[in-house]
Amino acid sequence: MTTADDTRSRILAAARELFAERGYAATSLSDIAAAVGLTKTAVAYHFHPKDRLASELLAPAGEDMITLLGADAGDREELVTALVSFAARHRAVIRLLLEDLAGSDDAPPGSPGEAIRTFRNEIFNRLAGPDPDGPARVRSWALLGALQWGVAQTMNLPEEEVETALLEAARAILPPAG
Amino acid sequence: MTTADDTRSRILAAARELFAERGYAATSLSDIAAAVGLTKTAVAYHFHPKDRLASELLAPAGEDMITLLGADAGDREELVTALVSFAARHRAVIRLLLEDLAGSDDAPPGSPGEAIRTFRNEIFNRLAGPDPDGPARVRSWALLGALQWGVAQTMNLPEEEVETALLEAARAILPPAG
DNA sequence: CGTAGTCCTGTACGACTGTACAGGACGGCC
């Protein structure tokens, strides 16, 4: 039914926007419901439980995540290029990916949060290289932070422009080869 | 009395740590109380209301904020140096500064959150320069993100090492002069 | 027409938040 699928899409769009600007935990079902003109129980009817909202928003990014991890782990230049492209493409949900779910405190095993956290750590390890020293660690984390903020705070700019500008910046931060 | 001041310090230390790793809103008074072996009402007795915890943690950073804004607004090289030093010095509360309170949705006028947000925006404006184009905006936000993540995720490294490594990275991202 | 299924509302629940208030334990001062 088109009406149902339509409300589902509208809920997803509103959730994506609110999650991006307030964070996952700080956005309640009531907030999302108010944004689309429904009650919170209606939102819960379509997405049950709340995690399903995050899961569905992150689904397209998930496919790109595994291709990112499947690429050649040695070439860091290529990794940065792919990473910037990935961040720019999924900038609407980058906060969910890198912070809200990855930085989650508890991380019940088997949950999507745990998978995302290991993904982030794996990316960090490939950036920092084996047995990284202090400066390499700092620069690797700085690179990830630059990625998130660079794409998240410039949502009104065209994606392509963000990607090219961010690629230059990311290359400049990249820790020197160890 | 030393015992009271001591528990105050212990509460502040625990709150600083928990706020850094979970965020301000995601940390309850019960969490802090459990970390120091007290009840949540005891924490509320010393810091009333909860905002006072954040205020007291941010007080030392606040003095540095105004000196940062008081410096010469033209020299961006110098601004970046001072900014990196600032971030490294207050890395334990950098998340509160740049995200938890600055990114707050509501921002009741007169609240510390509003002051912090305008501080962040003012720093951004000085980094990006007057009437910045797309790439300049991207790089300025990327610089701020690199700062936050670079200092927040490397809490176990000596502050000096973080500062020097981050200064190199920040200089590399700095948008070209307009 | 009747019946089944989908979409949504209203109500209610337990868990949790920050806060308010009364009272107890303890030490210093008169």
Next chain:
DNA sequence: GGCCGTCCTGTACAGTCGTACAGGACTACG
């Protein structure tokens, strides 16, 4: 000893969270 202020606990409250459940409005199908 009697008194007072500080430090802390226990209880209680209103508010919000995500979720569960019953029932109404509506469409599609027999």
